Amino acid sequence: MVFKRLLGSLGVGGPEVDTVLDTDAVLPGGALTGQVHMKGGGADFAVEHITLELVARVEAEHDGGESDGTVVFERFTVGGNFRLAEDERLSIPFSVVLPWETPVTELHGQPLGIALGVRTEVSVAGARDKGDLDQLSVRPLPVQEAVLEALGQLGFGFRSADLEYGHIRGTGQQLPFYQEIELTPSAQYAHQVNEIEVTFLADPGGMEVVLEADKRGGLFSGGHDAVTRFTVSHYDVGQVNWYAEVDGWMRQLIEHRAAYGSHGPHASYGHGDAYHGGGHHGHGGHHHDEGHGQRSGPGMGTVIAAGAAGLAVGVVGGMVAAEVVDEVGDFFEGDEEEGDEG
Known part of the structure; x- marks a missing residue:
């Protein structure tokens, strides 16, 4: 040894x-x-x-x-x-x-x-x-993997991931930083959106999914960011049609032009409402409202298996993999020279 x-x-x-x-x-x-x-x-x-x-x-x-x-x-x-x-x-x-x-x-x-x-x-x-x-x-947790695989099946591609210091208003975030997974838009939305950012905030009962779209500006208007937030449960992950669910999230995020201050339903499953203890009401620009998504029958397992490589293909495609390996290596080699925060 x-x-x-x-x-x-x-x-x-x-x-x-x-x-x-x-x-x-x-x-x-x-x-x-x-x-x-x-x-x-x-x-x-x-x-x-x-x-x-x-x-x-x-x-x-x-x-x-x-x-x-x-x-x-x-x-x-x-x-x-x-x-x-x-x-x-x-x-x-x-x-x-x-x-x-x-x-x-x-x-x-x-x-x-x-x-x-x-x-x-x-x-x-x-x-x-x-x-x-x-x-x-x-x-990833099963519910995180289900959301990411659905995004891959919908045509969104992995661009990068990082950790941002700070707190997302209106959420139950506990750590002093949050993870952003940046995605390239699917062909359906490429003319409307530059990129999508996904943040998962899990807790013992479920998970908040914060979605942000960097919208393209039109001829007479500048681009802007839209933010929505959804709550899902760890339970019955295999019983949810995640392809349809996440597709609905994206439509709501991108197609509701007045994203700041507009309201739309959360997707709540099983114990999704109970675990947060009324914490659905956010602040600032986050999308928040009470509501229930419809459960769908089983059968997504085969779809997930068939499309499981969705985002993973983007991870290993081209320069991305080499860049992330280099960056992680630098962190471990140079840690002793860096000061601690927090």
């Missing part, structure tokens, strides 16, 4: 650590399991705590433009208050639960360009040091 040098402030002979995750990819709201392997140094050391930090590379907009920074969005203490003897080898298992809003980093195994990591912090003999980052891969 190759240990990564830790606690450089203690010099030669300090303890070493290596954190190993059990699985290649996890789900938002799911368990992240693994082990922290420690190797004692040239003397006995008192280990005060072992903490795992979930970190993300996030873009922040400000007056000077945009900049990237590393944000810690969750911390878990997984051990501590023990003595590590000279040259002793010790393994500490852990199981922690990811936040439901943890961003998705891959679709059908293809990277989206989102850089997430697990960083191990160990406090020994009064010195606190952060180890190297381990890459964290997160695959």
Whole structure:
């Protein structure tokens, strides 16, 4: 086992650590399991705590433009208050639960360009040091995958994905940032829209889907953004005709020209209304109203299977894949030089 040098402030002979995750990819709201392997140094050391930090590379907009920074969005203490003897080898298992809003980093195994990591912090003999980052891969929840696959089947293509620092007004957002998945419009809407941005805000009962369209300007009017928000449930995912549902969302988003201040129905399924506790009423430019979508019969499974490659093809098509791999690699190589935010 190759240990990564830790606690450089203690010099030669300090303890070493290596954190190993059990699985290649996890789900938002799911368990992240693994082990922290420690190797004692040239003397006995008192280990005060072992903490795992979930970190993300996030873009922040400000007056000077945009900049990237590393944000810690969750911390878990997984051990501590023990003595590590000279040259002793010790393994500490852990199981922690990811936040439901943890961003998705891959679709059908293809990277989206989102850089997430697990960083191990160990406090020994009064010195606190952060180890190297381990890459964290997160695959979509079933309801997220259903929406993305429906978008692919409808002809929308993957353009890019990023994490934006800030809060979307009128939503139940918990993390200090949100994920935007940018899509190229289908042929049906290409003359009306430059791009579509999709944000998922999941919680234990369901998920808010925030859609934003960057509309093209007409001869006598400038372009503008339209925003709508829909609430869906984790339950009965296989019973919903997602192709028809998402198609309806897109028609509402794009064809309702007076998007700011106009009203349209949410799509609510199963426990969709209950889980949010009346939080449907948003603020600002977000679309909000009470309503119910109609359930459709089963049978989407075969359609989803047939069109599952929809957005994934766009992910691996051309330069996108190479660019996102480079960007994620830069994040892990350069993390130690970056300051933390949040």
